[in-house]
Structures are given as C-alpha cells and as structure tokens.
Amino acid sequence: MTQLSGHAADGLELGQGRSVRPVLLHAVPNTAAGLWRDLAEQLALPASSAEECMSRLAASPDTVAVLLDRLHEASSSLRRSIVERVVRPLQALPAVRLVITEDSTPPVSEFGTDGTDVEILRLGAGPYRPDTLADRASRASAHRDAGDLDRAITLYEEILDDQAQALGNGHLDIMAIRYQLAGAYYAKGDLDRVIALYEQTVTDRARLLGPDHPDTLSARNNLAISYSDAGRTQEALELHERVLADSERLLGPDHPSTLSARNNLARARDVDNPVQQRSSATSMTTAEPQQPSTSD
Structure with a gap:
C-alpha cells in the first residue's frame, strides 16, 4: 500500500x-x-x-x-x-x-x-524552495553590488541557514552561497570570517568532489590568498606551494590556472621578503593584490 x-x-x-x-x-x-x-x-x-x-x-x-x-x-x-x-x-x-x-x-x-x-x-513550499532561495540570493547580490554589505551579509547568512534546512550541510549550492558571503566579508575587511568560510568550503569540496577537482584547487587558492592578506604568511606560502604543485601535476605547467597559482606564490614570497619586494617592485606588472574569486 x-x-x-x-x-x-x-x-x-x-x-x-x-x-x-x-x-x-x-x-x-x-x-x-x-x-x-x-x-x-x-x-x-x-x-x-x-x-x-x-x-x-x-x-x-x-x-x-x-x-x-x-x-x-x-x-x-x-x-x-x-x-x-x-x-x-x-x-x-x-x-x-x-x-x-x-x-x-x-x-x-x-x-x-x-x-x-x-x-x-x-x-513545504515557501522560503526553502530552490527557486525561492535563488531569488533571495540574487537580491543579496544586488545589495552587495550596491555597496550595502551589511544587508547583503544578513541575507546571505539567512539563505545559508535555510539551504541547510532544505538540502543538508555540504551541498554544492550551499558552497556557492558561502563563496558569495565570503566575498561580502572580504569587501568589509573581515578576514577572520572570510578564512573560516573558505576553510569550510575547502573541506566540503574535497569531500564531495575530491582533493584534485579544479573547484577544490580554486577554493584552496582563495584560502591561501586570504591567509596572505591576513598576515598568516607561512600558512599562505605552504598552501600556495601545494596548490602550484597540484596544478602542475593535474593541469600542466602552462595551464592558465597553473600560471595564476605560480604568480600567487611569487606574490606571497614577496610579502615574506620585503627587501626582495622593494627591489622587484619596478618590474611587477600586477601590483594590485588579487581578491579571492567569489564566482564559483
């Protein structure tokens, strides 16, 4: 029956x-x-x-x-x-x-x-439906793009809670919203929250997609950049080195992601060596620090 x-x-x-x-x-x-x-x-x-x-x-x-x-x-x-x-x-x-x-x-x-x-x-229908969650995420992004970071952060955090209710923790959709929330916190300069969000994303992506998946490498790269921005230079160097080694192994030495990983490692080394940073400043063509990606 x-x-x-x-x-x-x-x-x-x-x-x-x-x-x-x-x-x-x-x-x-x-x-x-x-x-x-x-x-x-x-x-x-x-x-x-x-x-x-x-x-x-x-x-x-x-x-x-x-x-x-x-x-x-x-x-x-x-x-x-x-x-x-x-x-x-x-x-x-x-x-x-x-x-x-x-x-x-x-x-x-x-x-x-x-x-x-x-x-x-x-x-039940309502705030937990996937299409409703997507619409709420779009509104949160609009607040972020307009510079209303506090409102965007509040909305993103509410969406994360509701997604966990609907889908369970660790779902790929939750990781996408977590990236958007990290970007809003990055814009506010709250690197402790950014790092916590990226660390959770690295863990979840490695579990769901595998440690060698390109999205997992991307998350590790963003975490390394955040470590560097927060002054956690040694952790940043170690993670950048692992990301570069894995990118070369999985994607090849000339892949754009590998080239980006190599450049990020060079920047992190410059931060760790102020004398070298001053001596090479005139030859740097990308002196602006790279903000972690929030698109994936």
Whole structure:
C-alpha cells in the first residue's frame, strides 16, 4: 500500500549518525534516465546506468537525501515514468531518503496499489524552495553590488541557514552561497570570517568532489590568498606551494590556472621578503593584490 507521510518544512532529520549527502534533481526538463545521470554526476559515482547507480548507492556508507523538484510540471506520462523508474527504485534503498516538494507530490493513484510502500517526505513550499532561495540570493547580490554589505551579509547568512534546512550541510549550492558571503566579508575587511568560510568550503569540496577537482584547487587558492592578506604568511606560502604543485601535476605547467597559482606564490614570497619586494617592485606588472574569486 502506498504511504504518503508529511513533514514539517522547518527541517529534515536525516542520517541518524550517518553522513548526509544531499542531491537536488529537477524533474523538468528531464527524463527518468536523465535523473539517474544527474544523480550519479552530483554524487561523483562512476555509474553509466540506473542499475549501476543503484548498486553503488546500496553500498554507500552515507545517507543520500534526494530532493526531487518540479515533478508537478511534468506531463502525466513523464510523472508515471519517473515514479516507476526513479522514485520506487530509490525508495527501495535503505540509505536513500526522497524529498518531494509539496506542490510536486503526484496523485496517490500514480504510485499504484501493488503493495509497494513508497514513503514521500513533503518539503513545504515557501522560503526553502530552490527557486525561492535563488531569488533571495540574487537580491543579496544586488545589495552587495550596491555597496550595502551589511544587508547583503544578513541575507546571505539567512539563505545559508535555510539551504541547510532544505538540502543538508555540504551541498554544492550551499558552497556557492558561502563563496558569495565570503566575498561580502572580504569587501568589509573581515578576514577572520572570510578564512573560516573558505576553510569550510575547502573541506566540503574535497569531500564531495575530491582533493584534485579544479573547484577544490580554486577554493584552496582563495584560502591561501586570504591567509596572505591576513598576515598568516607561512600558512599562505605552504598552501600556495601545494596548490602550484597540484596544478602542475593535474593541469600542466602552462595551464592558465597553473600560471595564476605560480604568480600567487611569487606574490606571497614577496610579502615574506620585503627587501626582495622593494627591489622587484619596478618590474611587477600586477601590483594590485588579487581578491579571492567569489564566482564559483
């Protein structure tokens, strides 16, 4: 018998001691096969089919929280396909919890009556919906660009709290907002907060994407720059050296990111050697300090 169970929109209790890996999937525009591909990509699973993805999910030590949105926008035939080929298989996996936005919950009849229990947690519409969160992030960015940093910071922090409620900590969308918040704090000169945000992002990206992913390297680069700006020169030098070595190994010596990493290391060394900095000042063509990127 199909079971639909409600859930309050003010938070999701998932994992019960296990690490939670949240995933956001849009039913439209997509297909059942496309949803499996998106799921495998976001979880970095080397799976080429739904069956292989399910097998790897079944062996996962983590809880996977799948937020399925926009199901209500799909045609009835597509909804039936997604329910049959995605919802039911996912619900058969003990480590997977499926969250469907309340207005996306399909009619009970579409789940059939073959005795299969399909639990759906409803995430209420409102401030936690992905499209609402995106709109709020745009407003926060507008305040930042207008120079109203205090208001932008307040909005970004509220969005981070709400994203954690909707998606769980560590989601890639949360990391994107954390970058925007770090940029606002950087503009205010609050480097302690900037460093704390970047350190968390480095940890999360290494866990979700892997230590050698380009986005992880970018986060480590920004953290190294922030260390340097804060006067933590030795930490900056050590991290810049590791970023350069990894960039050369993964991207090659002539890749633009490698060249940027080499330049950042040179700047950090100049800061650590004021005599050398004065002697080379006339040959520097990029004397303006580099602000950490907040676009990724």
